[in-house]
Amino acid sequence: MRELRCRDLRFDCDGVVRANGEEGVLQRAAEHARDVHHVEQFPPEQVHEIRAQVRDGADGNPAARGA
Numbered sequence: 001m002r003e004l005r006c007r008d009l010r011f012d013c014d015g016v017v018r019a020n021g022e023e024g025v026l027q028r029a030a031e032h033a034r035d036v037h038h039v040e041q042f043p044p045e046q047v048h049e050i051r052a053q054v055r056d057g058a059d060g061n062p063a064a065r066g067a
């Protein structure tokens with residue numbers, strides 16, 4: 001399980017999206033951004049930056065959560 005914190009995308013938001021793989025996380029993040037933040041689409045130049053923020057989720061290594 002991988003996850004992405006919306007806050008890591010510089011939104012003032014406690015939302016977290018989770019999926020089994022990075023692609024799934026990106027897709028859910030895009031849906032979340034569209035539904036909640038009215039962001040139609042992440043700009044391509046931002047996508048690699050977003051990928052870098054995807055981390056192991058709750059059932060992974062707790063140390064990776066970086067709280």
Ligand SMILES: [Zn+2]
Pocket residue numbers: 006007011013014015032033036037
């Ligand atoms: Zn959000």
